[in-house]
Amino acid sequence: MKWQGRRQSSNVEDRRGQGSSGQGFGGFSPTLLAPLVKILFSKVGLFLVGGFLVVSLIMGKNPLTIISQLLSGGGVPTESSAPYKASPEDEELADFSATILANTEDVWNQLMSNYREPTLVLFTGSVSSACGSASSAMGPFYCPGDEKVYIDLSFFDDMERRLNAPGDFAQAYVIAHEVGHHIQKITGISEKVQRLRGQVSEKEYNEYSVKLELQADFLAGVWAHHSQAMTRIMETGDLEEALNAANAIGDDRLQKQSSGRVVPDSFTHGTSAQRMRWFKKGFDTGDVSQGDTFSASSL
Ligand SMILES: [Zn+2]
Secondary structure, X not given: OOOOOOOOOOOEEEEOOOOOOOOHHHOOOXXXXXXXXXXXXXXXXXXXXXXXXXXXXXXOOOHHHHHHHXXXXXXXXXXXXXXXXXXXXXXXXXHHHHXXXXXXXXXXXXHOOOOOOOEEEEEOOEEEEXXXXXXXXXXXXXXXXXXXXXXXXXXXXXHHHOOOOOOHHHHHHHHHHHHXXXXXXXXXXXXXXXXXXXXXXXXXXXXXXXHHHHHHHHHHHHHHHHHHHHHOOOOOOHHHHHHHHHHHOOHHHHXXXXXOOOOHHHOOOOOHHHHHHHHHHHHHHOOHHHOOOOOOOOO
């Protein structure tokens, strides 16, 4: 891909280095709670609470974070988490992701008059979202509750090494797929499917989620089509990279890798062939109206 030197999105939240501590309140010790509660309920406490609220408002920080840092003897620090040192490779991946996100903004703003730009959250280890907390082992995901795409950039390493799906366009496809879920939030289709949960059998619900996933692949293809027309960002071999990735991360392939056999009923993303087919259809047509995976006679 010819991605370098292009616009990077400002809708990126860098939370790398803040995850996987496993402690609430940023390392807040429970043994400090009792004396703190006593102080809070005294007159001095009320004064302190007011003071902390003012300080936290000025600093834009959670007052509990400031209190815990004061109690741990660190004074009022300027950073709320341990410094995170990204490798040059990670920095390049972060720049790349922000560039691809910007590219999806340009395409979808043109294709949809009511497009709202989602936020991309970069994290390491674990992260909390409006959809609950998640570890990077789950892979990248989109949370409709806060309209954010979450990704631990180490997933791209995994794709290359474990899933044998290397290449920057394969990575762009992953981001575009998650943005596809965001478009499904805007069109209301994901909510419709969500509402069926518990009302239809688990097997039937699974079929609906597969259709949702394949539509996200289709939308990633539509993005690639228009991105190429608008910005000529793709190079020879890029399409194959995305198709190879769609092939590698199909549920049948993933399940074979993890358990050695394929169990079609528990598919939630679609088979490798289905994922490739829908991405390709979006890429070939560039026509959003052709992505109705729900009424398609065959997937
Ligand atoms: Zn998905």
